[in-house]
Amino acid sequence: MSKVVTFNRTGGAEVLEIIDVQVPAPAASEVRIRVHAIGLNRAEIMYRNGQYVIAPVFPARLGYEAAGVVDAVGENVNQFSPGDRVSVIPSFMFSEYGMYGEVVNAPVHAVVKHPENLSFEEAAASWMMYVTAYGALVEYGRLQAGQNVVIRAASSSVGLAAIQIARMLGARPIALTRSSDKRELLLNAGAAAVIATAEQDMVAEISRETAGQGAHIVFDPVGGPDVAKLTQVMAPQGMFFQYGALDSRDMLVPVFDILGKHLTLRGYELFEITTDPEKMARAKSFVSAGLRSGKLKPVIDKTFTLDEIADAQRYMETNGQVGKIVVTIK
Known part of the structure; x- marks a missing residue:
């Protein structure tokens, strides 16, 4: 069982619910990840408010960015193995996948091994x-x-x-x-x-x-x-x-x-890059090199726990942060 964040109506942060679900085994070309950190994005608030490019289908999931450890891989996945430290790059719709959870499945094209010098919090704060x-x-x-x-x-x-x-x-x-x-x-x-x-x-x-x-x-x-x-x-x-x-x-x-x-x-x-395999490959290479060298260093403004997800989104809505808001999962 895994705790995940969902909502059943659009509105303020109070519509968010944390529920327990059974996360299925990864399907073909999917990676299942035990999440350690989640990066928050403005798009998730817009989706929750019903102001995003797609309308939510209830019960709705959300979340574009996460970092954690590979738990299992589906068929046709050869580049990742259980135990790998990975991050998720936004390249899917919330109607397909959501990263707000303790254990999540993600499409393999959105997953990347992040440099070893990054913490999970930094990795979750980087790719978007x-x-x-x-x-x-x-x-x-x-x-x-x-x-x-x-x-x-x-x-x-x-x-x-x-x-x-x-x-x-x-x-x-x-x-x-x-x-x-x-x-x-x-x-x-x-x-x-x-x-x-x-x-x-x-x-x-x-x-x-x-x-x-x-x-x-x-x-x-x-x-x-x-x-x-x-x-x-x-x-x-x-x-x-x-x-x-x-x-x-x-x-x-x-x-x-x-x-x-x-x-x-x-x-x-962003999706101009993340939905084009050649551009995505160049982006991964550039960003990974910058992160590895330390020339790119994510700035984290504040961290919250998963139980505080509503407070984390409310904090983003104040527009006072400098850098990334991250939710941690122990």
Whole structure:
């Protein structure tokens, strides 16, 4: 028997239930994992609220990221064995699998052996944020040493991952955050500069910090009207990646910025990488190398126990965390 998290109606964190279930043997191309840590993601709250890209089918499971030890493998699984320390990379829908539980089955394509220098908590905190940032900055953006990358909502887990990846490549990460409260933290995390957008002139500061060159890449989970200010300070042939919609208002983009500087603006999501075997393989290799070398180091804001899963999600909803929220299972 395993404790798992489920819910039978959409709503606040109070709809989450912890129940005991019999976890079946892994099917073909599945791996059964005894979970030690779970990484929380904004998508799980959206799914619980009924605001995700798919509607929940009740009783619903949730959870994209976990780390633990292989308990059993199904047919056609040759790359993993019981006892292996593994992590799960988001590359499935909640209607198919959910990682919130003591023992879970996961599709083999989503499972990776993580570097030995990581704790289970660090491993559970790594893959969503690093692969998300890798896809935009490296796979599509081809970020180069010396280039400027502007990172909006920089204190989020993905924002911090983007800072580290930019530093790893020798690029210059410029962190955007609403207030100056997180300035020192972001500088200590590797940001070359921090701009408090509610307190400073974003256009003037980005122009100054890039010595007039502008941003070669903008990595943005917010959107909204302020996108116009960002395109104004982008470099020629710059690329703008919109990977979220924290501000759901329409983006206002001056057409002459796009035409005059030959900008590329595109929507981007993690599943572009994790559902493509070749791109997924490159992402695994890049992130694993960074984690192994220590150049990529997940930042964990706070940990909770499985019994505190509702509190963990409520904490995420306060938007006060810096880095990843992790749930531990002993």
